[in-house]
Amino acid sequence: MNPFDAPAASAAELRDLNAEIKDWAFGIRCLFAVLNVFPLYYCTRMLLAAPRFEMIFEDMLGSKDKLPGLTRLIFEWSIPLLGGVWLLTALTVVLIFTLERARHVWIMAAISMFLVIATGHLIATMLVDPLITVIQNLSGGGENLP
Numbered sequence: 001m002n003p004f005d006a007p008a009a010s011a012a013e014l015r016d017l018n019a020e021i022k023d024w025a026f027g028i029r030c031l032f033a034v035l036n037v038f039p040l041y042y043c044t045r046m047l048l049a050a051p052r053f054e055m056i057f058e059d060m061l062g063s064k065d066k067l068p069g070l071t072r073l074i075f076e077w078s079i080p081l082l083g084g085v086w087l088l089t090a091l092t093v094v095l096i097f098t099l100e101r102a103r104h105v106w107i108m109a110a111i112s113m114f115l116v117i118a119t120g121h122l123i124a125t126m127l128v129d130p131l132i133t134v135i136q137n138l139s140g141g142g143e144n145l146p
Contacts, residue, residue: 029105032096032105032106033092033109035109036109036116039113039117039120040086040089042117042124043119043123044082044086047074047085048078050074050075051078053075053127054075060134060138067130068126068130071126071127071130074127085116088115088116095108096108
């Protein structure tokens with residue numbers, strides 16, 4: 001081996017290593033994007049079901065005025081809330097692929113994923129808990145679930 005070939009071989013190895021690191025970084029960014037889209041499905045299903053819940057409550061109670069304030073708020077703002085959650089997730093996915101520093105990517109992805117999961121859980125709780133209470137009261141059980 002000629003001593004003058006060593007820098008060329010080293011440079012080729014370095015290019016290969018950089019290409020492999022970029023492939024791994026892209027794969028990890030794709031994983032973060034998927035992890036942000038999964039809770040979006042749950043949140044979307046709950047917000048699209050809100051009008052059906054509203055009809056159920058009106059049939060059972062006669063008026064939705066007997067429901068908690070947050071439940072009525074979800075009924076009134078379900079579509080704008082859905083748009084906001086989709087916008088947050090879309091912005092997060094765009095930022096995942098455009099931010100340069102890995103630390104910024106995973107912190108932003110984790111915060112966004114937490115917000116979407118918390119929103120979905122809050123919406124599900126505000127729709128299902130009153131339904132459970134109404135069903136209990138209609139079946140004659142006046143006790144509340146823990």
